[in-house]
Amino acid sequence: MPRRAMPEDGRPRPSTIRDVARHAGVSVATVSRILSGTYPSAPATRGKVMRAVRELDYVANAHARGLAGVRPKTVAIVVTSVVSPHYAHVAQGVQDQAAREGRLCIVGTTGGDPQRELATVRLLREEHAEAVILVGNMPADDAYRERMADYARALAVAGSRLVLCGRPPLGDDVPAIVVEYDNTGGAYAITSHLLSAGHRRILFLGRRTGYTTPESRIAGYRAALAAHRVPHDPALEVDSVVMDRRDGHRMMRERLDAGPRDFTAVFAGNDLIAAGARAALRERGLSVPGDVSLVGFDDLPPADDIDLTTVHVPHEELGRTAVRLALDTDTPGTSQHVMLGTHIVVRDSVRPNLEEPPSP
Amino acid sequence: MPRRAMPEDGRPRPSTIRDVARHAGVSVATVSRILSGTYPSAPATRGKVMRAVRELDYVANAHARGLAGVRPKTVAIVVTSVVSPHYAHVAQGVQDQAAREGRLCIVGTTGGDPQRELATVRLLREEHAEAVILVGNMPADDAYRERMADYARALAVAGSRLVLCGRPPLGDDVPAIVVEYDNTGGAYAITSHLLSAGHRRILFLGRRTGYTTPESRIAGYRAALAAHRVPHDPALEVDSVVMDRRDGHRMMRERLDAGPRDFTAVFAGNDLIAAGARAALRERGLSVPGDVSLVGFDDLPPADDIDLTTVHVPHEELGRTAVRLALDTDTPGTSQHVMLGTHIVVRDSVRPNLEEPPSP
DNA sequence: GTGAAAGCGCTAACAT
DNA sequence: ATGTTAGCGCTTTCAC
Numbered sequence: 092m093p094r095r096a097m098p099e100d101g102r103p104r105p106s107t108i109r110d111v112a113r114h115a116g117v118s119v120a121t122v123s124r125i126l127s128g129t130y131p132s133a134p135a136t137r138g139k140v141m142r143a144v145r146e147l148d149y150v151a152n153a154h155a156r157g158l159a160g161v162r163p164k165t166v167a168i169v170v171t172s173v174v175s176p177h178y179a180h181v182a183q184g185v186q187d188q189a190a191r192e193g194r195l196c197i198v199g200t201t202g203g204d205p206q207r208e209l210a211t212v213r214l215l216r217e218e219h220a221e222a223v224i225l226v227g228n229m230p231a232d233d234a235y236r237e238r239m240a241d242y243a244r245a246l247a248v249a250g251s252r253l254v255l256c257g258r259p260p261l262g263d264d265v266p267a268i269v270v271e272y273d274n275t276g277g278a279y280a281i282t283s284h285l286l287s288a289g290h291r292r293i294l295f296l297g298r299r300t301g302y303t304t305p306e307s308r309i310a311g312y313r314a315a316l317a318a319h320r321v322p323h324d325p326a327l328e329v330d331s332v333v334m335d336r337r338d339g340h341r342m343m344r345e346r347l348d349a350g351p352r353d354f355t356a357v358f359a360g361n362d363l364i365a366a367g368a369r370a371a372l373r374e375r376g377l378s379v380p381g382d383v384s385l386v387g388f389d390d391l392p393p394a395d396d397i398d399l400t401t402v403h404v405p406h407e408e409l410g411r412t413a414v415r416l417a418l419d420t421d422t423p424g425t426s427q428h429v430m431l432g433t434h435i436v437v438r439d440s441v442r443p444n445l446e447e448p449p450s451p
Numbered sequence: 452m453p454r455r456a457m458p459e460d461g462r463p464r465p466s467t468i469r470d471v472a473r474h475a476g477v478s479v480a481t482v483s484r485i486l487s488g489t490y491p492s493a494p495a496t497r498g499k500v501m502r503a504v505r506e507l508d509y510v511a512n513a514h515a516r517g518l519a520g521v522r523p524k525t526v527a528i529v530v531t532s533v534v535s536p537h538y539a540h541v542a543q544g545v546q547d548q549a550a551r552e553g554r555l556c557i558v559g560t561t562g563g564d565p566q567r568e569l570a571t572v573r574l575l576r577e578e579h580a581e582a583v584i585l586v587g588n589m590p591a592d593d594a595y596r597e598r599m600a601d602y603a604r605a606l607a608v609a610g611s612r613l614v615l616c617g618r619p620p621l622g623d624d625v626p627a628i629v630v631e632y633d634n635t636g637g638a639y640a641i642t643s644h645l646l647s648a649g650h651r652r653i654l655f656l657g658r659r660t661g662y663t664t665p666e667s668r669i670a671g672y673r674a675a676l677a678a679h680r681v682p683h684d685p686a687l688e689v690d691s692v693v694m695d696r697r698d699g700h701r702m703m704r705e706r707l708d709a710g711p712r713d714f715t716a717v718f719a720g721n722d723l724i725a726a727g728a729r730a731a732l733r734e735r736g737l738s739v740p741g742d743v744s745l746v747g748f749d750d751l752p753p754a755d756d757i758d759l760t761t762v763h764v765p766h767e768e769l770g771r772t773a774v775r776l777a778l779d780t781d782t783p784g785t786s787q788h789v790m791l792g793t794h795i796v797v798r799d800s801v802r803p804n805l806e807e808p809p810s811p
Numbered sequence: 812g813t814g815a816a817a818g819c820g821c822t823a824a825c826a827t
Numbered sequence: 828a829t830g831t832t833a834g835c836g837c838t839t840t841c842a843c
Contacts, residue, residue: 103608104608105576105608105609107819107821108820108821108822109820109821117829117830118829118830118831119820119821120830120832121828123821123822123823124822124823124828124829127822130828131828132828132829133828136828136829148605150573150576150577150609151577151820151821152518152577152819152820152821153514153517153577153578154513154514154515154516154517154518154523154578154579154819154820154821155514155819155820155821155822155835156514156577156820156821156822157513157514157517157821158512158514158515158518158819158820158821158834158835158836158837159820159821159822159823160821160823160834160835161821161822163514164574172543173542173543173546173558174539174540174543176534179533179534179539182533183533183534186558187560190559190560190567190571195557195559195571195574195575195578196557196558196559197556197557197558198533198546198556198558199550199555200546200547207550211550213510214513214524214555215555216465216510217511217513217516218514218555219512219513219514245508248463248464248465249465249510336756366756392752393752393753393756396696396726396730396753396757467835467836467837468836469836469837477813477814478813478814478815479814479815479837479838480813480814480815480816480838481812481814483839484812484813484838484839487838490812492812492813493812493813496812496813511836511837512835512836512837514835514836514837515819515835515836515837516837516838517819518818518819518835518836518838519818519837519838519839520818520819520838520839521837521838
């Protein structure tokens with residue numbers, strides 16, 4: 092049972108560095124130095140201090156330390172939601188690396204609301220975290236760029252590094268680190284996979300103009316079609332608003348109800364959409380991959396559950412890399428740019444197309 | 452473009468309350484009072500101050516404020532992992548309520564490792580958060596109780612409230628708020644659901660002795676059997692270690708390979724196990740619910756994807772309630788206890804049992 | 812209604 | 828190798 096200071100009011104208060112100093116018979120400076128471990132000290136003194144620390148159950152006050160000019164050991168991550176697997180896995184990577192480097196992790200959720208994002212970044216500025224990692228999902232318009240640039244400058248003044256995760260760079264004048272992954276390359280690869288299986292009419296589910304991630308993916312889809320000399324039919328690209336399972340189900344259902352099926356394969360903009368589309372196909376008596384081939388993007392649950400061939404995105408590595416780069420003070424540049432690779436994961440949702448012969 | 456203090460070294464520093472005071476021609480005390488909004492002040496002064504705040508882009512330093520005796524607006528949550536849907540949903544509830552009440556949220560992950568948990572709680576003590584919410588998954592032995600009691604006392608001294616989420620209370624002498632949900636009731640209800648459909652041999656997948664959550668669930672299972680006067684066969688209870696999809700698959704596969712099938716329905720200890728078991732059943736040519744009925748527990752993804760009848764657990768409400776109770780300083784008691792209800796969600800994974808006639 | 816000044820607990824010069 | 832002391836930026840008495 093630790094002894095602790097107990098003022099007259101009968102409520103114990105946390106031990107302070109002065110309590111420890113007194114208890115050990117040394118000065119507060121000595122205690123501070125020994126605990127920080129960066130100065131030489133006599134073993135005997137060290138022993139006394141450590142014993143006092145233990146007996147008084149002393150832990151430093153993070154706020155006092157922060158005030159005294161030591162950057163708090165904290166990284167922050169801002170996401171739309173922590174239940175979305177995409178964000179959850181990036182957050183997990185951030186947590187991993189943060190814990191490994193002895194940091195605490197502040198997580199903010201915005202629900203996709205710019206107002207809440209703004210409020211969160213404001214609160215984070217107050218905290219003076221070492222890094223603020225934004226895994227936003229905002230349209231990449233000018234307003235967005237400007238907002239990010241504002242964040243970047245304000246955070247830079249407070250000494251925090253801003254990391255943009257999964258989005259393209261903003262420009263060299265903006266002090267932000269960017270960690271993204273190869274959406275276009277992945278989409279190109281998996282579209283080629285379908286083309287190689289003889290599919291020519293590939294429905295793309297989840298076009299979302301103005302949003303960088305879906306746009307990069309559809310760009311890869313189109314590039315692959317072009318490379319294989321397959322005509323590009325804009326009618327095969329379906330717009331989505333929310334990019335979730337429900338929306339995938341809706342898009343597929345509406346498409347099937349609108350007329351005769353004019354595709355043999357489906358490329359869903361993400362695995363959630365793929366899951367919804369698959370359900371809709373089955374409701375209409377179409378099996379995957381028996382009747383229709385289906386691929387997704389992300390390699391997150393429920394991809395494994397539904398045996399979906401998809402593009403693996405290194406979500407956790409994204410988070411880990413973000414933390415690593417932000418905490419790496421050896422590299423002084425505040426505007427690095429890293430692009431992580433993606434690759435296909437083949438499961439059982441694609442079959443060769445037999446409905447029309449492949450072009451010669 | 453905000454003007455900001457720019458020392459000789461050419462690196463701007465964040466504006467302080469003194470910069471604002473000078474800029475507005477008032478004292479720092481006045482600025483502090485106006486920003487806290489709890490004191491009367493002349494409208495003219497208020498205007499000057501607010502303008503200065505805007506022009507200097509001032510945000511308060513959370514550490515200075517914390518040091519000066521104001522409890523930081525922060526709640527903390529400690530979970531095993533943020534990718535596990537169970538924890539993610541509770542965390543989402545915590546985030547929701549925290550944001551609603553203007554709080555920042557610190558998230559710590561332990562990976563189930565008591566060492567990391569200890570380290571995390573230590574770091575959180577330094578932060579003096581208003582609340583520390585533990586959503587642990589530890590065996591409920593004496594060592595665990597003692598550890599929790601230690602946390603509780605240490606955090607109480609630092610003025611933080613400890614909330615135990617999804618676990619039974621520790622005792623009145625431990626200053627902790629407990630928010631749990633009705634595992635036994637839910638298990639009782641869904642077992643009754645299977646019994647009403649005529650099932651008598653119900654395989655329970657996921658017994659884990661010493662862990663409160665699985666133990667409460669199996670208790671409900673046994674209670675329902677007893678209430679329906681169905682003999683309890685211990686051979687129908689299968690032990691699990693990790694309680695995940697893979698383990699569900701393994702348990703089901705091993706059971707099916709061990710001999711002739713001696714059950715008509717399966718009660719999986721959670722939805723992940725159910726998903727794994729379902730996959731194993733299908734690999735052996737058994738359909739759900741055609742050949743075997745299957746139910747789970749939690750109502751989390753992938754329950755919806757696989758049309759699983761299961762028990763709904765109010766995960767997000769758990770998190771919201773934890774924050775609400777912890778921040779409710781009107782109720783001074785630090786050892787409240789709340790139990791949230793659970794209920795069945797019927798989907799399409801149960802069929803009446805035809806293999807043997809129900810008892811008369 | 813506003814100002815002056817005393818800390819909060821810690822770190823980092825500056826002494827010795 | 829250790830002690831002394833001046834802040835860090837804010838809130839909050841206590842005066843006026």
